[in-house]
Amino acid sequence: MPRIKLPAPPIPPQFLPQPPRPGTQRGRPRTPLQKGAEAGKSAVDWIDERTSLSGGVRWLFFRKVPKGTNWFYTLGSATMIAFLSQAVTGVFLAMYYRPDPAGGAYESVRYITNDVFLGQFVRGMHKWGSSVMVILVFLHMGRTFFFGAYKYPRELNWVIGVVLLILTMLMSFTGYLLPFDQRSYWATIVGVNINGTGPLLGPYLSDFLRGGPEFTATTLSRFYSIHMLLVPGAIAAMIGAHLYLVAKLGTTAPPWQKPEDPPLELVEEAL
Amino acid sequence: MATTRRPSKSKYTADRGIPGAFEGETVTRRRFMTGTVHGAGALMTMGFALPALAFAIGPIFKNDSLGWQTVGTPDMFPDDNYVPAVIVIAPGIGEAGKSTVYIRARNANVDTTPPTQYNRWVAISTRCAHLGCPVRWVPASERFICPCHGGVYDLQGVRVGGPPPRPLDRFFTRLHEGYVQVGRRFSVNSELRAFSPRDPGEPLDGIGQYLYPSRPSVRI
Numbered sequence: 206m207p208r209i210k211l212p213a214p215p216i217p218p219q220f221l222p223q224p225p226r227p228g229t230q231r232g233r234p235r236t237p238l239q240k241g242a243e244a245g246k247s248a249v250d251w252i253d254e255r256t257s258l259s260g261g262v263r264w265l266f267f268r269k270v271p272k273g274t275n276w277f278y279t280l281g282s283a284t285m286i287a288f289l290s291q292a293v294t295g296v297f298l299a300m301y302y303r304p305d306p307a308g309g310a311y312e313s314v315r316y317i318t319n320d321v322f323l324g325q326f327v328r329g330m331h332k333w334g335s336s337v338m339v340i341l342v343f344l345h346m347g348r349t350f351f352f353g354a355y356k357y358p359r360e361l362n363w364v365i366g367v368v369l370l371i372l373t374m375l376m377s378f379t380g381y382l383l384p385f386d387q388r389s390y391w392a393t394i395v396g397v398n399i400n401g402t403g404p405l406l407g408p409y410l411s412d413f414l415r416g417g418p419e420f421t422a423t424t425l426s427r428f429y430s431i432h433m434l435l436v437p438g439a440i441a442a443m444i445g446a447h448l449y450l451v452a453k454l455g456t457t458a459p460p461w462q463k464p465e466d467p468p469l470e471l472v473e474e475a476l
Numbered sequence: 477m478a479t480t481r482r483p484s485k486s487k488y489t490a491d492r493g494i495p496g497a498f499e500g501e502t503v504t505r506r507r508f509m510t511g512t513v514h515g516a517g518a519l520m521t522m523g524f525a526l527p528a529l530a531f532a533i534g535p536i537f538k539n540d541s542l543g544w545q546t547v548g549t550p551d552m553f554p555d556d557n558y559v560p561a562v563i564v565i566a567p568g569i570g571e572a573g574k575s576t577v578y579i580r581a582r583n584a585n586v587d588t589t590p591p592t593q594y595n596r597w598v599a600i601s602t603r604c605a606h607l608g609c610p611v612r613w614v615p616a617s618e619r620f621i622c623p624c625h626g627g628v629y630d631l632q633g634v635r636v637g638g639p640p641p642r643p644l645d646r647f648f649t650r651l652h653e654g655y656v657q658v659g660r661r662f663s664v665n666s667e668l669r670a671f672s673p674r675d676p677g678e679p680l681d682g683i684g685q686y687l688y689p690s691r692p693s694v695r696i
Contacts, residue, residue: 306569390572395607395624402677404687409536411675417535418673418694421566421573 214263264452271458272465277352278456280345285444287338291376292441294331295433302383304429306422310385335377342373354457362450365443372440379432382425393428394420537692542567544650544657547579553597553656555581558613561599563647563658576602577647577658578613578620586631589668594648599658600633601645608676611644620644634666641679642666660696672696 253259270278301321303313317324346366349355355363382393397420401411416423489496494504547561558578566573578600582591587598600620602610609624619636620629628637633644643666648659661673665680672690674680679688 306572308570385572391609391624395609398607398676401675401688405689408675408678408688408691412536412691412693413533415535417538417540418691419566419573422569423535 213260214267215269216263217267265448268452268455270456271462273459273462274456275459277348277459280341280348281447281451284338284341284345285448287334287341288440288444290334291331291338292437294327294334295437297327298331299433302429304383304426306385306425310383310425314384335380339373339377342370346370351460352457353460359450359454359457362447362454365447365450369440369443369447372436372443376432376436376440379428379436382428383432385425390420393424535693539693539695541660544652544659546652546655546657547577547599548656549654550581550597550651550656553579553581555583557615558600560613561658576610578602579649579656579658594650594659596651597649597656599647599649601647601661603645603676605635605640605642605644605676606638632668633664634668641677641684642674642681643668645673646670661694662696 249259298317301313301317301324303309305313314328317328319325321327349363349366378393378396381396382389397411397414400414401407403410412418414424414427415421416427486492487502489501489504490499492504496503542564545563547563548559553559558580560576561579562574563577564573565575580598582596582598584591587595589595602612602620604611604622604624604627606622606625606627609622611620611622611627611629613619614621618631620627620633622628622638622640626638627635627640629640629644630636633646635641635643643664645661645663647661650657650659663671663674663680665671665685671680671685673694673696674688674690678684
């Protein structure tokens with residue numbers, strides 16, 4: 206079977222090599238000043254020579270997008286930025302948080318909020334950012350639905366998106382317990398019991414979530430582990446797959462975008 | 477394209493002139509080595525995956541009882557009103573591991589279940605049978621009332637209003653060296669028949685007891 210070689214994606218003009226200005230020397234930079242000016246470029250070259258990453262970077266970032274692409278197409282990236290913000294603030298909150306239900310968890314959250322420098326700000330970013338992420342997920346889902354962007358060949362990306370939605374909900378559910386005040390505690394009791402109302406498997410799912418028949422010390426550390434290790438890892442992997450498919454399949458034009466008229470054909474003049 | 481592929485070799489060793497152990501032998505050295513490596517890989521993966529999984533789901537199969545807890549003396553509990561007592565349901569986590577139990581003496585006029593040594597006092601759990609919020613006893617109306625979604629129960633703990641699918645859970649009680657003690661939790665259906673404890677939200681009438689099977693962690 207003959208191999209089809211696809212043309213390389215276009216390079217934007219500002220990234221094309223420029224011809225030297227008149228009077229400058231061609232070839233490699235010689236003076237230390239010239240070498241210094243080329244330092245960034247040669248560092249990138251050094252990495253690219255050993256990884257060939259530039260092709261992948263061009264493939265991912267310099268794609269052709271359809272005419273009519275508008276601000277609604279940024280909702281997916283916005284969701285990912287919200288996730289990255291949650292990841293970064295979460296890592297720093299974990300430096301102070303203690304998953305100890307005998308008072309330590311609440312005390313550590315109180316300490317973060319009241320005593321740590323900028324603690325209230327970072328915790329606020331994490332707390333309100335979670336709501337922002339859920340809202341963005343739904344807006345992004347609505348955009349995909351109303352623009353018909355879930356249709357062939359993008360069905361698998363819709364399925365991955367639904368998995369990401371469920372994982373985001375799981376993050377919200379497990380994160381709600383961690384401040385360990387009265388609201389966290391009772392909301393988790395109610396949430397676990399709602400899980401338990403699934404027939405046949407529900408009761409065992411409740412036991413799994415609590416780590417036993419009652420809410421114990423295990424429950425909090427279990428939720429903490431799910432919240433900061435298990436689900437974020439799964440979300441990161443799923444975002445990778447989601448992005449790969451977006452780059453591979455391209456984005457859709459908005460539904461109101463009509464195909465342009467075909468170019469007029471050249472007709473030879475009759476002699 | 478199918479036309480450009482090499483013709484596939486026979487999978488029988490005899491056709492290919494490879495010595496085999498018996499007539500119709502298909503296992504070549506390559507097949508044997510491939511299978512061995514795949515099998516070894518699967519074995520090594522299971523070697524860490526299965527213990528890790530068992531570690532995570534182990535508590536589902538662990539059945540711990542906290543034993544009997546003393547809540548008072550017999551003269552503390554009348555037979556027409558409930559008295560609250562605090563018991564430990566999860567040790568080692570302080571206040572978060574405690575729960576309130578409402579206790580009254582058995583009253584032959586309302587308690588029709590046959591008397592045994594474990595139901596001389598009626599101990600009602602405050603865990604709402606809807607989704608687990610804490611109910612409170614309101615003596616004036618003789619009702620248990622749940623603050624979350626409006627579940628209402630009568631003196632027996634049987635639902636009289638709201639969303640709960642079954643009566644309130646109970647605890648075994650006994651008299652031990654002059655003190656009233658509270659033991660393990662059990663759930664009841666609307667006829668007050670005892671079952672192994674179920675979580676809130678799980679009905680026990682009709683098909684409910686089969687849709688929501690008892691769990692090994694609390695089976696009695």
